[in-house]
Structures are given as C-alpha cells and as structure tokens.
Amino acid sequence: MNTAKTLLNFVLAGALLGIIVASWIVPSFLGWYNETPYATQTMCNLPEVIRKTSSDVLRYQAIGAGIGALVMLVLGVLFVRRASRRARMQAGQTPPTAPPPAAPPATA
Numbered sequence: 010m011n012t013a014k015t016l017l018n019f020v021l022a023g024a025l026l027g028i029i030v031a032s033w034i035v036p037s038f039l040g041w042y043n044e045t046p047y048a049t050q051t052m053c054n055l056p057e058v059i060r061k062t063s064s065d066v067l068r069y070q071a072i073g074a075g076i077g078a079l080v081m082l083v084l085g086v087l088f089v090r091r092a093s094r095r096a097r098m099q100a101g102q103t104p105p106t107a108p109p110p111a112a113p114p115a116t117a
Contacts, residue, residue: 012089019085020078027077028070035069 039062 012093015089016082016085019081019088023077023079023081023084024074025077026081027073027075030077031070031073032066035066038069039065 043062
C-alpha cells in the first residue's frame, strides 16, 4: 500500500508539473503558430478564434499532464525499486555483536 501511495504521489506531482509547464509555454506557442505571415491585417470571426484558442490551451494542458504523469511514474518506479533494494540490503545485514563483558578484576 505504501508503494501505491508513493507512485500515486509521483504521478499527481508529474501531472501538476505538466499542466504548469504547458500553461507557461502554450500561449506563446499559439501566438507564434497562429501569426499571419508578412504582418498583413486579417479579419476574423472573433468568437470562433476564442473557442479554438481556449480549446487548444486545454488540449495542450491535458497533453502536458499526461506526459508529466508518465515521466514521473517512471521516476517513481525507479525510486521505489531503489528504496526497496536499500531496505533489503539493510535488513540482510546483521548488526555487529557487542564484545563479551570483561571479567571483573581479581581482588587480592
């Protein structure tokens, strides 16, 4: 159960990180991608442009969340495997035994 919680935390953190990165990158990408060449003026249907832009931002955020979740899932699996291997190594080692107590000095 602890492993599942750890992996779920990694996946959720990756999804959130993917959404944040996509929210930061996508607006400039969409501006560049939809820019008219040679600085000509165009007339457009503004409600349609707003719907398409909003749809694109949400789609790219979902893609970013999926990629972030997948990458962090792989890192989480590696983290869990490393932690379990470390725990097995420590459990396999026996603690050092204490030396036997010294005999009391002989009294004369």
